[in-house]
Amino acid sequence: MLSAKARWSIGSADEALVETFVSELQIDPLVAKMLVLRHLGTVHEAEQFLHGGLENFHDPFLLDGMLPAVERIKKALERNEHIRVYGDYDADGVSSTSLMAHLLQGLGARFDTYIPHRIREGYGLNRSAIALAKEQGVSLLITVDTGISAVGEVQYIQELGMDVIVTDHHEPPETLPDALSIINPKKPGCPYPYKQLAGVGVAFKLAHALLGRIPEELLEFAALGTVADLMPLTGENRLIVKMGLVRMQASAYPGFRSLIGVSGIERKEVTASHIGFSLAPRINASGRLECADDAVKLLTTTDEQEAEQIAFELDMLNKERQRIVEEMAAEALEMAEQQRSKGLDKVIVVAKEGWNVGVVGIVASKIVEKFYRPTLVLSIDPETGIAKGSARSIVGFDLYKALTECKHWLDHYGGHQAAAGMSLNHIHLDAFSHKLNELAETTLSEEDLIPFLRADVACSLADVPISSIQQLEKLAPFGMGNPAPKFVFTDLLLGDIRTMGKEKQHLKLGLSQMDNEISNSVEAIAFGKGNLAHVIAPAARLDVLGEVSINEWNGMRKPQIVMQDLRITHVQLFDWRGAQQLEAKLSQLKEALSSGIGNMAVNNSIPAIVLFNESDVATFASSSFQIGEAIPYWIVQDSGGLMAGNEQAAELDFASMQDIVLYTIPRNAEDLRNILQQARGIMRCYAIFAEFGTNSGSTMPTRDMFKLLYGTLQKEGSLNVQDQRLMQALSKRSGLSPTMIQFIVSVFEELGFIERQGAVVKLQATPAKKDLTTSRLYQDRLHRQEVETIVMYSSAKELEQWIVEQLTFQNELLEEIV
Structure with a gap:
């Protein structure tokens, strides 16, 4: 078995409607x-x-507040007033600011732009910037991607005699600012039919209204900010991004061309994924580490050389940002582990002095990815004691609602269900953290804390030929709200398994499936899951959840699955009988399990070794593979009971262990059955069955052989069993192998027929009469042939079948008891 990392939800489509679409739209x-x-x-x-296009955009004047905003801007244009566009420092804010700059420049306005410094000023409108605007002769402020919560700041603007138009898309608070106009589709009472516009989407609608036409020339900016801010690619957002990408692939703007070039992307192939993972991070790097003005300059310059220089600098900043994130994430993950150990494991809140406040959101995302818990990461200012941070959430926990419950501790906060920002005095952090965990305790179930993956359909490999995969591109662009189609494929046979990447961090599988006696095969890749290679057996049958694509190599085009999760629903057998480098294999297994396999419990993330004979322990402990202190092991006692062999094993419940290593050969089949029936949590079984000691081999000596050796001892008086020359001579003379001689001597010793002094054995003077069959060693040897047939002479498939039969019997027995 191999548990999936996430809960899988598989969609179900109305087949009648599917047929209607096929016939009416002539589609796959x-x-x-x-x-x-x-x-x-x-x-x-x-x-x-x-096929939607320009005709599907909504009337911008449906946005409440649009008419007075347009009238005021036109008045400012007529009077040649000084207009200031006040934006935010993230990619949405930069895109919005740049879009408005191009718009106002085209209208012949007298204007400038202002984005606050993330570190020195923080998010949103601030009084110092407002006062500066007044000093510089600004009479109209237009906010983009910010301002919906700035009640006090908007009042201050009016007190200074300036007008302000707020354009924003964040969740409105209970009390709205008293601005000349507020344009936000989420504003209570706003009749606009599409509520999910990004900040740049709202700015785009303002441009639409001012120009009296859809400003196609600004679609690139709107697409950049929409994808960067993780807005759903539905409705107007889908139109914006789809049409914006087309323009971006042949961009007329030097900034976009340079940004795409420095990101290593072919312009004709720019996708929404490229925006999200390449372009937006470089735009964001400016505002995170320095000032976002450079990013605005990049997107507004008409000078090719200047654009290339700024793009290069942003690329360098992004590399520096990645380094800072890596260092902070390592610290934050360690702190998160400590917090969870204290019982605060529903919402993670970590804070530290000196952390770069510009990347706390990225670090929060990494912690969510690791632990799947709502996470807040804050940087504490050592001078003011104010902690500023960002939060990222999971399905089922509304961050904005939770922060509202805690607003009496917060100086500022804002955002939505999935992401938010906040600031508070560090002295309130403990109370704040406890309150968030209390809220999560009442909101989130244990199931909610397991990642959730939604697949569109379950199908066979035959259902997704290359022609169908190509047709799926009609659904692009993919992103939030319109994810790339995901499929579940079940009962796939494993043909090949390997790891890829410099550090072997990626997994590549060759998978196949029979359909009407035709074998369909596909390559499947899982990025960052290379550790799974050690817990997938060659005979495994897999279920896979992932996206399909076409892999082109050397002129060949083949279907490919990009796996997001996988599972194996049957107990797996790893046939390590006779394998070389067992030390390396077990070390790799331990490392793979410790790095996390599916939803594995922490205590079970280590293999459990079973030694089937107490006499095996000494040889095992002195072997080249020193694992006695590193990996728990159990010993099957002579009575058949199971005993912990070290402290690690004593602290664990064998019945719950998922990875069982059958290290030595059992004395008999019954011992093996008993162990398997006790291993109720087994998912993977590793069969080594090494032979230690003198009990190796299954050939049973005859009674005449016992008499022959007994007579030799009577004649010789004693025998040095470690004298190799003597043993060889005796073997040649008697026809018994040295191993057989050792076994017979051991039986005589157990029955009390002989006594041992070091390596020398001799007959007891008056031994008690005992039948050979009363010897445990003799009985073990009698049963040895049966167990060897099972564990040594069977094929991997036969052994797996035998093990599964024992586990099935155990499960049936438990069901009867229950």
Whole structure:
């Protein structure tokens, strides 16, 4: 077995509607199914999703506050007033600010832009910047991607005699600022039909209203900010990004061309993923580490050389940002582990002096990825004691709502369900953290704390030929709200397994499946899951959840699965009988388990070794593989009971262990059955069955052989069993092998027929009469042939089948008892 990392949810489509889409729209059945699963209920909706264009944009004047905003801006243009665009320092804010700059420049406005410094000023409007605007003759402030919560600051603007238009998309608070106009589709009472615009999307609608047409030339900016801010790619957002990407691939702006170039992307291949993972991080690096003004300058310059220089500098900043994130994340993850050990394990809150406040959100995302818990990461200012931070959440926990419950501790906060920012005095951090955990305790179930993966459909490999995979591109662009289609494939046979990457961190599998006596094969790749290679057996049958794509190499085009999760639902056998380098194999296994396999419990993330004979312990402990102190091991006693062999084993419950290593050969089949039936949590079984001691071999000496050696002892008087020359001579004379002689001597010793003085054995003067069958060694040898047939002479498939039968019997027995 191999547990999945996440809970899988598999969609189900209305087949009648699928058939309607296929016939009416003349599309591939797989594409039709994806449309139905995206809750498109009519042919018109599906047609618009696939082919929507400019005609599908909504009237910008449906946004409440748009008319007075347009009238005021036009008045400012007529009077040649000084307009200031006040933005935010993230990629959405930079895109919004740049879009407005191009708009106002095209309108011939007298304007400038201002983005606060993340470290020195923090998020949103601030009084110093407002006062500066007044001093510099600004009469109209237009906020983009900020301002919805700035009640006091907006009042201050008015007190200074300036007007302010707020354009924002964040969740509105209970009390709104008293601005000349507030444009936010989420504002209570706003009739605008699409509520999920990014900050740059709202700015785009303002441009639409001012120009009286859809400003196609600004779509690139709107696409950049929409994807960067993780807005759902539905409705107008989908139109913005889809059309913006087309323009970006042949961009007229030097800034976009240089940014794409420095990111190593072919312009004609720019996708939403490229924006999210390459372009946006470089834009964000400016505001995170220094000042976002450089990013705005990049997106607004008309000078090719200047654009290339700024793009290069942002690329360097991004590399520095990555280094800082790596260092901070290591510290934060260690602190998160400590916090969870104290019982605060529903919401993680970590804070430290000196952390770069510009990257706390990224670090929070990494902690969520590691622990799947809502996470807040804060940087404490050593002079003021103010902790500023960012939060990232999981499905089922509304961050904004939770922060509202804690607002009496917070100086500022804002955001939405999945992400938020806040600041508070560090003295309140403990109370704040405890309150968040209390809220999560009542909101989140244990199941909620397991990652959730949604797949569109379960299908076979035959259902996704290259032609269908190509058709799926009609659903792009992919992102939030419109994820790339995901599929579940079940009962796949494993043909090949390997790791890739400089550090062997990626997993590559060759998988196949029979369909109508035709074998379909595919390569599957899982990034960052190279450790799983050690817990997937060659005979495993896998279920895989992932995306499909086409891999092109040397002119060959093959289907490929990019795996996001996988599972194995049967007990796996790893046939290590006779394998070389057992030390390396077990070390790799231990390392793989400790790095995390599925939803494995911490106590079970180590292998459990079983030695089937108490006499095995000495040889095992002195072997080249010194694992006695590192890995727990258990010993099967002569009575058949199981005893912990070291302290590690004593602290664990054998019945709950998931990885069982059968290290030595059992004395008999019954011992092996008993162990397997006690291993109720077993998922993976590693069969080594090494032979230690004199009990190796299954050939049973005859009674005449026992008499022959007994007579030799009577004649010789004594025998040095460690004298190799003597033993060889005796073997040649008697026809018994040295190993057989050692076994017979051991039986005589157990029955009390002989006494041993070091290496020398001799007959007892008056031994008690005992039958050979009363010897445990003799009985073990009698049963040895049966157990060897099972564990030594069987194929891997036969051994696996035998083990599964014992486990099945155990489960049936437990069900009867219950």
